Amino acid sequence: MWVESVRLRNFRNYFAEDVSFSPHINLIVGSNGEGKTNLLEALFLLATTKSYRLAHEKEMVCIDRDTFYVSGEAVLQGDIKHTLEISYSQKQNKKQAKVSGIPVVRLADFIGILNVVCFSPDDLNIIKGAPGLRRRLLDILLSQIDRVYLSVLQQYGRVLRQRNECLKAVQRGRMRPTEIWPWTEQLATLACQVTERRFKAVNELTTSYAAISKGINQGKENLSLRYMSSLIKDSHLYTPTEVTESLQRRQTEEVARGITTIGPHRDDLFFLINGLSAADYASQGQQRTAVLSLKLAEMEYMYKVTGDYPILLLDDVFSELDQKRRQLLLTTLSGRIQALITGTETLEWPWSGERDRCNIINIRQGKVI
Amino acid sequence: MHSYPQPILKLIAELARLPGIGPKTAQRLTFYLLSREKAQIAELVLSIAEAKEKVGYCQQCFNWAVGGLCPLCQQSGRKEELLCVVQDPRDVAAIERTHDFRGLYHVLHGAISPMDGIGPEELKIRELLYRLERGTVREIILATNPNIEGEATALYLARLIKPLAIKVTRLAHGLPVGGDLEYADELTLARAIENRREV
Numbered sequence: 001m002w003v004e005s006v007r008l009r010n011f012r013n014y015f016a017e018d019v020s021f022s023p024h025i026n027l028i029v030g031s032n033g034e035g036k037t038n039l040l041e042a043l044f045l046l047a048t049t050k051s052y053r054l055a056h057e058k059e060m061v062c063i064d065r066d067t068f069y070v071s072g073e074a075v076l077q078g079d080i081k082h083t084l085e086i087s088y089s090q091k092q093n094k095k096q097a098k099v100s101g102i103p104v105v106r107l108a109d110f111i112g113i114l115n116v117v118c119f120s121p122d123d124l125n126i127i128k129g130a131p132g133l134r135r136r137l138l139d140i141l142l143s144q145i146d147r148v149y150l151s152v153l154q155q156y157g158r159v160l161r162q163r164n165e166c167l168k169a170v171q172r173g174r175m176r177p178t179e180i181w182p183w184t185e186q187l188a189t190l191a192c193q194v195t196e197r198r199f200k201a202v203n204e205l206t207t208s209y210a211a212i213s214k215g216i217n218q219g220k221e222n223l224s225l226r227y228m229s230s231l232i233k234d235s236h237l238y239t240p241t242e243v244t245e246s247l248q249r250r251q252t253e254e255v256a257r258g259i260t261t262i263g264p265h266r267d268d269l270f271f272l273i274n275g276l277s278a279a280d281y282a283s284q285g286q287q288r289t290a291v292l293s294l295k296l297a298e299m300e301y302m303y304k305v306t307g308d309y310p311i312l313l314l315d316d317v318f319s320e321l322d323q324k325r326r327q328l329l330l331t332t333l334s335g336r337i338q339a340l341i342t343g344t345e346t347l348e349w350p351w352s353g354e355r356d357r358c359n360i361i362n363i364r365q366g367k368v369i
Numbered sequence: 370m371h372s373y374p375q376p377i378l379k380l381i382a383e384l385a386r387l388p389g390i391g392p393k394t395a396q397r398l399t400f401y402l403l404s405r406e407k408a409q410i411a412e413l414v415l416s417i418a419e420a421k422e423k424v425g426y427c428q429q430c431f432n433w434a435v436g437g438l439c440p441l442c443q444q445s446g447r448k449e450e451l452l453c454v455v456q457d458p459r460d461v462a463a464i465e466r467t468h469d470f471r472g473l474y475h476v477l478h479g480a481i482s483p484m485d486g487i488g489p490e491e492l493k494i495r496e497l498l499y500r501l502e503r504g505t506v507r508e509i510i511l512a513t514n515p516n517i518e519g520e521a522t523a524l525y526l527a528r529l530i531k532p533l534a535i536k537v538t539r540l541a542h543g544l545p546v547g548g549d550l551e552y553a554d555e556l557t558l559a560r561a562i563e564n565r566r567e568v
Contacts, residue, residue, distance in 0.1 A: 106554075147554075148556060148559055151554070151555060151556045155517060155556075158517055159517050161484055162482065162483050162484055162517065162518070162521070163483075165483035165484045166483035168483075169483055169486075169488065174486075175483065175488045176488075178528075179481070179488055181524075181525075181528070182481065182520070182521035182522070182523075182524035182525040182528075183483075183521055185524055186517060186520055186521060
């Protein structure tokens with residue numbers, strides 16, 4: 001899939017700009033603060049309805065304006081065209097989305113029509129950073145390709161908040177312990193559904209992840225991924241009944257702490273090098289290999305599920321990769337995948353021979369020049 | 370707005386507190402009301418006061434009622450052994466429109482939601498159990514909303530009621546009748562497949 005063009009109105013520092021892309025590699029060039037990243041953010045918004053920088057919608061509206069509008073002409077599965085539109089009004093605090101002119105009833109129906117994989121400088125911390133970052137990565141990936149995952153995840157989040165409120169209320173004597181279990185039972189069912197989907201996805205991901213990383217490090221080390229869950233023991237996923245029992249055994253402790261202590265909200269994605277935890281000792285170079293391999297594996301996984309490659313958004317990380325990794329990335333992309341790559345003017349693009357084949361977009365102060 | 374006399378501002382503010390009424394609508398309603406005859410206004414005021422004065426909860430099912438019992442609880446020919454538990458009086462009206470259900474109701478006035486500080490104590494659950502003690506009810510249909518709060522309320526009630534040797538059932542989840550399969554959302558469809566039945 002690819003995006004032919006985007007139309008930006010009052011979005012970040014773009015007052016009114018239409019930008020066209022090539023189906024292959026697009027280099028977005030400009031100094032810092034000119035709006036390169038904002039362009040990638042617009043694409044991410046069209047895929048997920050959210051900002052990958054975790055920004056609130058009102059931060060994405062131009063200063064002194066009320067409403068932003070972003071639309072994109074997407075080409076899916078070879079030649080199916082869709083116009084995707086998303087707008088947000090501060091006054092109404094309302095986000096609206098349309099697919100080919102028809103408003104979607106729920107924003108969830110908009111997510112996943114366009115698929116993206118985003119690689120930004122923050123991702124370089126993913127291995128040693130907080131577990132929440134790694135769970136979020138899996139959630140963004142799965143939400144785009146599995147509608148049921150998204151609704152199950154949202155429901156899980158809501159049941160979890162209700163249950164935690166209930167635990168706190170019991171702790172303060174405002175509710176009785178018998179009032180916890182309707183939440184426990186619902187939580188257990190949803191927890192198993194979320195965990196199972198993540199577990200299966202990671203098992204699929206790790207195969208291509210291992211193969212891709214071998215290509216980068218010439219087989220020096222074996223890289224793999226493992227989904228670590230409180231609900232999985234020896235590759236066996238607990239049943240909802242087992243989870244309910246486990247939660248009931250922990251009830252006294254959970255009331256005292258006022259939080260739910262097991263479930264997918266506490267799980268983690270482990271990066272392993274030769275079977276050992278990469279978080280503990282991976283060098284900068286090894287981490288870069290791992291993250292790059294993961295991003296490429298994500299693209300392969302999406303392709304396997306949807307039959308269409310996602311769009312790759314590379315935000316300021318190209319300069320972080322060495323010659324070998326850049327070359328591998330470009331070879332992987334060549335001809336099949338649309339990529340939007342940002343970089344500063346001063347950056348020396350590494351493949352001068354191929355530069356002519358790239359679509360170069362110069363950005364200055366929210367305008368294409 | 371500031372140029373309006375005080376009584377107008379007060380009326381606008383009062384109307385804007387009503388559900389579904391924003392400042393613009395409140396203003397429009399205010400000027401509409403001011404343009405009416407005095408008698409018409411008096412009638413409106415009277416009907417609001419009268420409704421508030423006379424309407425209360427049914428002593429038995431907590432639906433709206435004038436006097437002790439609501440019309441449904443008074444109706445003869447209702448099956449007393451079948452009880453349908455709902456969240457809201459509007460749900461009673463919805464089920465009544467089917468003309469299929471001949472049992473009685475019990476209105477909880479909400480669903481359990483710890484985030485909003487609503488526990489079983491805030492609902493008409495004690496009254497329900499008291500009602501069941503009389504022993505006439507043989508089956509309870511839990512017709513709370515099919516969202517997580519409604520589900521939690523149903524699960525909570527089911528566990529309370531089962532020891533009383535009363536049959537407890539829950540409304541089915543599934544596809545809307547007369548709709549197209551392709552328009553069903555994924556979760557509803559998944560539930561419908563899960564709860565499929567033999568024909």
